[in-house]
Amino acid sequence: xxxxxxxxxxxxxSKLTARRIFNGMKVLGSYYLSKWTKKAIQWGYPVSLSFxxxxxxxxxxxxxxxxxxxxxxxxxMLEDGFFRQTIDQLSKDLxxxxxxxxxxxxxxxxxxxxxxxxxxxxxxxxxSTNAHYLNDRNAKRTVESGLxxxxxxxxxxxxxxxxxxxxxxxLEKVLEGARxxxxxxxxxxxxxPFIFFQFLVVRPNEHQMEDIRRxxxxxxxxxxxxxxxxxxxxxxDPNGLIPVNERYSRYRKEKDGSTVFKxxxxxxxxxxxxxxxxxxxxxxxxxxxxxxAEHPLGDLKGKPFREVWHNDRYVEFRRQILQSRKNIDICAxxxxxxxxxxx
Numbered sequence: 001x002x003x004x005x006x007x008x009x010x011x012x013x014s015k016l017t018a019r020r021i022f023n024g025m026k027v028l029g030s031y032y033l034s035k036w037t038k039k040a041i042q043w044g045y046p047v048s049l050s051f052x053x054x055x056x057x058x059x060x061x062x063x064x065x066x067x068x069x070x071x072x073x074x075x076x077m078l079e080d081g082f083f084r085q086t087i088d089q090l091s092k093d094l095x096x097x098x099x100x101x102x103x104x105x106x107x108x109x110x111x112x113x114x115x116x117x118x119x120x121x122x123x124x125x126x127x128s129t130n131a132h133y134l135n136d137r138n139a140k141r142t143v144e145s146g147l148x149x150x151x152x153x154x155x156x157x158x159x160x161x162x163x164x165x166x167x168x169x170x171l172e173k174v175l176e177g178a179r180x181x182x183x184x185x186x187x188x189x190x191x192x193p194f195i196f197f198q199f200l201v202v203r204p205n206e207h208q209m210e211d212i213r214r215x216x217x218x219x220x221x222x223x224x225x226x227x228x229x230x231x232x233x234x235x236x237d238p239n240g241l242i243p244v245n246e247r248y249s250r251y252r253k254e255k256d257g258s259t260v261f262k263x264x265x266x267x268x269x270x271x272x273x274x275x276x277x278x279x280x281x282x283x284x285x286x287x288x289x290x291x292x293a294e295h296p297l298g299d300l301k302g303k304p305f306r307e308v309w310h311n312d313r314y315v316e317f318r319r320q321i322l323q324s325r326k327n328i329d330i331c332a333x334x335x336x337x338x339x340x341x342x343x
Contacts, residue, residue, distance in 0.1 A: 005223060008194045011148060015095055015124045023047065023093040024274075031273040038267075040318035045093040045309060048275040050288060051086075052101035053078045053108040055280060059130055060167040062239045063230055065291050066102045073293045078280040080110040082300075084117055086278065089305050091121040099127040100151075101277055102291060106133035112145045119146030128153060128198070130169060134177025136184075142193065143184045150193040152178055152221070155200045157211040164204040165241070175219065182220040196223035201248035202241040234259055263334055265326045272318050276309070284308050286317055289330040 026044030034041045055075040057066035065071050087094075097118050105111050105127050118125050126149035134142070142150065154174050156162030162171040181195055197216045199209065209226065216224045228250045231241050237259070243249050251259050271287045278284055282300040285293050297317060298308030308314065325331050 005194070007191065008149070008222075011192065011194070012096070012124050015122055017092075017122070019092050020047075020095050024095070027274050031268075031270060034273070034318065034322060035268045038322050040315045040322060042273065042310060042315070042318065045090060045306065046274065046276050047094070048096040048098070049090065049094055050098040050101050050275070050277040051078065051083060051114075052103065052278065052280045053099055053105040053111050053114070053127075054103040056107045057102075057104045057130075058107070058132055059104075059169050061165055062167065063232060063241065064102070066104075071102075071292060073279070073283075074281055076280050077108050078110075078114070080114055080117075082282065083110075083114050086282075086300060086305060087118055087121065087123075091118075091123060094123055096124045097126070099125065101279065101288060104130055104133070106138060112138070112141050112147075115142075115145040115147050119148070124148045126193075127151065129177075130166065131174040131177035132169065134180050136180050139177065139180035140184045140188075142181060143188050143190050147193040150181060150195050151198050151225075152195065153200065154178075154197045154212065155202065156205045157208045157215055161205050161208060165200065165202055175215075178219050178221060194223070195221045196225055197221050198225050198227055200227050200229050201243050201245075202229050203243050204240070206243040206245055206248060234261065261332065265331055265334070267322055267325050269321050269325065269331075269334075272321055286330065289334055295330060 023044045024047050027047055030041045030043035054077045055066055055071060056077070057064070099105050099111065099115060106129055115125050115127070125147050127147065128151040131152045131154070152174065153166070154162070155165045156171065159171045163169055178195065181193070197212060199205070199212050201209070213224050226248060228248055229241055230250065231237055234242065234251045235258070242251055242259070246252050250262055252262055254260055275287065276284055277286070277288055277290070278300065279293055283293050283296045284298040284300060286295055286297060295317065297313045298311055300308065320328060
């Protein structure tokens, strides 16, 4: 799960109930038992869940299926009724809900209504946005919805640098959106959402890392996080995105000049035990790296989540993780073990 500062941690802990604690203990116990025995044992239900509000996006980022309009799966919008039906099944055990997988969440007209519904059930809610739709009205509604965490993607401190990755984006809109949220938090005397700038470190912007810290402080953003970039063709890096500073890269240069992935991909993965991802149309997929839903583990249309969570497909996928994770294609760019957090 994500990193937290003190106030954010207190807020998260306030969402705990006896049932959620017990569920988390069961999940954690089954994960370690699975690691030790190499058998796919699963107790409890997800502690964390990602729900996809939409596949649509207004930008054209070069390493993103939404931006490239390159999905091979159906595209569309999450329906409020289906969302509520699913959350009703999971809310008593679920602690953390991320409104993001692909696309720009604010393009879904029901997005903030869904946030408010989940918040009303005492679930910690978070989303990630490019902030182009955080006008004054949406900023106020965001604070009023009870959203706990707002991740604003901002990959440059000047328009020239920002648009090299956020193709089609306007930095001034991002900054305006951030200021709107900060303003409405103060006016409504709200401690949430916790706001942080997420800075995807790539070669064109790595010289602006100190600048983004200063900008965040000036606006009143709570935190800055630096994230390593996924590059599909990292061997050739056709878009020139891999940063020079290897600390902020998922990849490293070998002595022979070749580029290799840093993560050793050990045969276990906490995500497969404590979290899951649901697409806008109800497919359950292993994690956020399965962007095209090429490994569907179940379909929630007409089927309860609990039946999917323990079905044969899920058991088999967890078993594969424990046996040979490096042979699973979606693990090839996994950032677990290569994360870099800001302050």
